[in-house]
Amino acid sequence: MANIASPSDAPFTTPAGDAAQPGTAAPSPAFTLTFWGVRGNIPSPGADTVRYGGNTACVEVQVGGQRLIFDGGTGLWMLGRHLMAQGQPVAAHLFFTHTHWDRIQGFPFFSPAFAPATQLDIYGAQALNGASIKQRLMEQMLRPNFFKPLQTMAAAMTFHNIAAGDAIALDDVLVEPWSLNRHTSALGYRVTWGDRVLVYATDTDPTQTSVDPNLLMLASGADVLIFDGTYADAAYSDPNGSGLAPWHLGIEVARASQVKHLVLFHHNPCHSDDQLDQLERQVQGSFAQVSLAREGMTLDLISGCC
């Protein structure tokens, strides 16, 4: 992919090394990911969801000294509390796949964004109606939706409108956005550091009758592929309404793309812990290394260990 600068609300910059500045909470040079929210659609707290968790989509990645965050569902609120408790300035790159509620609802509650010492680079695709990522995040915080407008966030924030085909270099970490879904304009992300690759691909295009070749390229050789796990085939009845693929497509993509570890994510909010246990046993018979994402679960792409 070419390194293409995209239109943005601020000039597109390569914010190299901001996590390593003196006095900031620089993550160690490693490649780990942690799930802070694993549900789709709507938060689902309750006695039946305590083991997998009820927060919506948010994945933190620490790689090569950078902190990347994928999506800002209600799990982002939990991550924000965790970061603030460390007592150090926060620097992070926040990538949105799209702006359905389960991807943005935690953003107004992300406490580091209200701290002046925080540095945030925020990335997302332009919406089909032309709205920038900044505009959409601002709009959800306007009265009467919310009591604090985005302008009250004291962090240094730079917004980047990105598109499939761009390549974002953060020091030696490469982040490549790919087109996933023509109905929602959702992006998938491929993160490469050295010879290790993480792919985050949720809200894929469910109208494909066969596996999308674009998806196979995106996932090619990934050490970890995070994919939709919302629907079993039997429950999958509305291919034009949800923007989600049934989980068997994740197995097909992982097999065809020689993925090492498939993680199903974006769980159905109606599914209990026991139902997800059952689904995990079912999919483990279909692919060598497959897990269901759980809140708090961490994977290490260097050691290959959980």
Ligand SMILES: [Zn+2]
């Ligand atoms: Zn969505």
